[in-house]
Each structure stands twice: as C-alpha cells, then as structure tokens.
Amino acid sequence: MSSSDPAPPADTGQGATLDTVPESATLWRWRIRQLDLPVQLIRAAVVVGLYFLWSSRALFKGVPITVFGFEPLPEVKDIFYAVPSEVWDYFTAYYHDLLFWKDLWVTVQEAFWGFALGSTAGLLVGLTLGYFRRLQKIFGPFLVFSNAVPKIALAPILILWYGIDMGSKIALATVIVFFLVQMPTTAAVGLVDPDLNILATTMGATQVQRFRKVIIPGIMPAVFGALRLAAIYSMLAVVFGEFLASKRGLGQRLLYSVNQFNMGSAFALMIVLALIALALNGLIGLVERRVLKWQSNREGGQVVSL
Template sequence: MNFDLTTSSERPSTESGGNCVMRSSDEEEETQKHNNGRLSVQFDVNSLSLDRSPVRKVLDRVDLPVQIVRLVLLTLILWVWQSERIFDGVSLLGFEIFPEIPALFRGTPSGVWDYLTKIWDDSVFWADVKATSIEALLGFVYGSSGGIVVGLLLGRFRRLARVFAPFLIITNAAPKVAFAPILILWYGVDIGSKIALATIIVFFIVQIPVQAAVGGIDPDLDTVASSLGASQLQKFRLVVLPGILGPLFGALRLGSIYAILAAVFGEFIASKRGLGQRLISASNQFNFGAAFALILILALLALLFNFVMGVLERRFLRWQDDGGKGSVISL
C-alpha cells in the first residue's frame, strides 16, 4: 500500500519532468535552427560582398561617371581658354560680364605649359617652392596648435571665456592682412613675417570652431563620466575628444588652405624668395602664362595640404560614415 502510494505520487512528477525535458529539447532545436538561419544569412551576405572583384571596388571608389564629367568640363575650359574667345568680352542682356582683355594681358594654356617645362629643372624655382611650403606649414602648425589649446580651455571653462571674449572678438574682427606690413617691419622680409601672419590667420579659423564644439557637448555625458569615476584625462579622451573631432578637422582643412594664402600675401608685400614673390614679378613683367602657371602650382600645393588632412581625418574618424565627415575640398 505504501509502495503504491509512493509510486503514484512520484509518477506525476516524473512525467512532468519528462515533459519539461521534452519541451526544453524542442526549444533548443528551434533556437539552433534559428541560429543556423542567421548564420546562413550572414554567410550569404558575406559571400555577396566577397564576389566584388578588385576592379569593381576601385571603380566604385573612383566614381567613374563623376570623373568623366570632370574631364569633359576641364577639356571645355581649356579649349575656350586656348581659343582666346573669352578674352574678346562676354555680355549678357547688355551687361558686360567679362571685359575685353588686350592681347598683352592674355595668358593661354600653351603659355602655362611652356613655363612649367622651363622651370622644372630650375633650382631657384624649387627653392621658392620650399620657402612658401615652410612658411605655410609652420604657420599652420603654430596657429592650429594655439587655436586647439585656447579653444579647449575657453570651451571647458566658461568664466575664462567671458574674461577673454572681448579681446578675442576685437582681434578677430580686425582684418588680419592689415598686420602684414607691421609684421614685416618686426620680423623682417625673411620667412618669419609670413609664418607670423599665417599663424594669426589660422589661429582664429581653428579656435572658434573648437571652442563652439567643446561648449556644445552634452553636459549629461560629463556628469555620467564623473559618476563612473572617470578622471579629467579620461573624460577628455572619451567625452570631449570624440565630440570635437568632426568640427576640428573641418577647421584644419580650411586653415591649411588659408595658411598658404597668408604666406603668399606676405610674399606679395616683401620677400626674398617664395612663389608669391615670383608671381608678383611675373605679373609686373606681363608674363601672364607664368602667372597662371604659378597660380596653378599654388592650387596644387593647397590640394596637397588638404589631401594630407583628409588622410588624417579618415584615420581618426573611422567610426563615422562619409556623410558625417566635414570637408572643404573633396576630390
């Protein structure tokens, strides 16, 4: 009697346990099937991405239709320029859009090419390129470094920003190129005056966006980081730095171009060497083929600076998509 009761009392629990085991095994099978399905989908997606040939990847990166349109536009511009028809004047609805240019003041692509081939082996020309590059590079480094430091300090410490705001606003409002004659008197006609001018111009181009970016960081992020015990260095690395990298690189791109402009402008006024001094000399001699060639060289130098900044931007902003990256010039 006791045996029967014990057996009958244990039987339901055993059966219920068996049901639980059966249900758990069914759930495991369904989960395994679901995971296998996800793996097969991921495998199919990966296989699709691997099917792209290296040639196809290069074509997608180059964006061939855009490059073809650019080449057609460049050919059209060079053809119109070489024909000199545009120098005869352009009028629209009775308004003179482009005046008639005398033959003495005209420059053509063939004249540009002739000048480039002539100076390619000229050591004095490469000395001028070196001088302008050093002036722009050092001015960019000094100005951007100062702009980053001051922007970070004024963005983080609001009271400090209120103290220095009037002085920075007045200095920024003044035309920076007006300092060029004064800087030449102070530093001389050598590269020092051009570096100083480029430094002043680049400083404000970088400082203002950095300060605005730091001030625009969500204060709740700083509060959360502090509550988790983050140090000031950790908060800067994990909160501040990711929040300012986008605006910072946009400012650095713009500053790299203006550094070259500042160096060339300083060379226009007084200089022993440099592309700006060579350009003003060619214009004074009515050698406009040489003048346009030097303008082209300066543009290529600016593109080189911008390319380097673009490489650094892609390196430090890999976590952003292409739409989130700022750019001034995009090739």
C-alpha cells in the same frame, strides 16, 4: 566512420581561392561604388570643357552684361592673359631652374610653419576656453575684438617687426590660422551633447576621461573642417606677405611676372600655388579619414576627394 558517410572533400589546394572569390568580388564592387564613375566622368567633362574654353580664348572675349554699372565679364586684352601652351612653356623652361625650386621650398616652409603654429595654438586655446567656461567669459571678448581686426592690415607691421625674411610671413600666416581654428574649436566644445557627459559621469568617468572620450571625439569633425580651411588661408597669407616684401618665394616671383606682363609665368605660378594648398589639404584629409574612421557616414577631405 561508417561506409555510408560521405567522404570529406579532397584538399586540392583551391579551397582558399574559391573562398576568397566572393570577398574579392565584393571588394571590387565596393571600390567601384566608392569611385562613383558618373561623378568622375562629369568632372572629367568639366575639366575638358574648361580647357577648350581656355585654349580657344573664349573665356577672355567678354560678355556684354552690366550689373548695377559693373561689367562682371569684361573683354581682356591679349597682353593680360595666357593660354595653356604658354603655361606649359613656363613649366618646361623652369623645371630645371634651381632658383625656382628654392622659391618653392621657401613658400612651402612659410605656409607649413604658419599652419602648424597657428593651428596648434588655436586648438589649445579653443579647447581651454571651450572647456573652462569662466575663462571663456574672461578672455572671449578680447579674442573677438582681436579677430575683428583685419589681419591683412597687420602685414606691414609684422614685416617691420620680423624683417622681410621668412619670419614675417610665418607670423602673418600664424595669426590668420589661429583664429580660423580657435573660434570653431571653442564653439564645438560648447556644442558637445551634454547627455554624453552625463552618461559618462554616471558610469564613473573622471574629468580627464570625459575630456578624452567625449569632448575630443565630439569636436573632431569641426576641428578638421577648420584645419582644411586654415591650410588654404595659410598659403594665401604667405603669398600676400611675399607680395609686400620678400627676399625669395613664389609670391615674389608671381608679382615680378605680373609686373613684366609675363602672363604665362603668372598663370603657371598660380597653378603651382594651388597645387601646394591642395597637397596640404589632402594630407589633412588623409589624417581626418584615419582619425574619424568610426564615422561611417562621413566623407572626409572633401576638397581633394576623388
């Protein structure tokens, strides 16, 4: 090296830190954009506004409006509703109640297994019928007819078949979830871009490879949308089954609270049930974001996204 060449920069141990500053700042800017502060502030304002309306009992005072002889916002008597303080009293009173957690665990198990069994069966049947068109022509009308049967009407029959324990609620949730997943899956397979299949075939892909690399990725957005909806309906089916006949469960506890005009308990239990459904939905949203991370323009898990 000649004397006129500039000397290399001394290693002061700060080079790595200086290099990472722009990346760190960019990451924070990206996180702030993802957070979308205006949207979060509006959400917070809506929650605070609803809370004050609820606390002030204004939501239950009624509005003198009649639509075709029906009053959509009637005045509700004091005995038929609860305010946030009464709901909070229930949470504080039953937080240490072992029976409450047993009922919660029973309802969670029923909803989970109904969702797992129904969505698995619906996904497999939907893929099979969507991929093999002849099978769809044979069995499609029978599934359409079965889907037309009111599922709630099956609840008393399922209780007679499976008893009043967890089995009848799991069966009811399985039936409802099955059709919520099967129908969109079958339709999604038929809507996969045929040009992609032709391209994969010309590139020498086998039938199994086309199924794995074209069909499965192509139907995932529709499948996850159906799964998010199925998670909510699984909870609804379980609660309805517990209303009819059950040994344990939050639905049975909710029905008892309403019959006793204990509205604080009833409102609190409805909040707990909603949180369970949102938790299931959130788990599906996390899996969706990981599976569909190649879709940069898609926001997964919209129900519980922050």
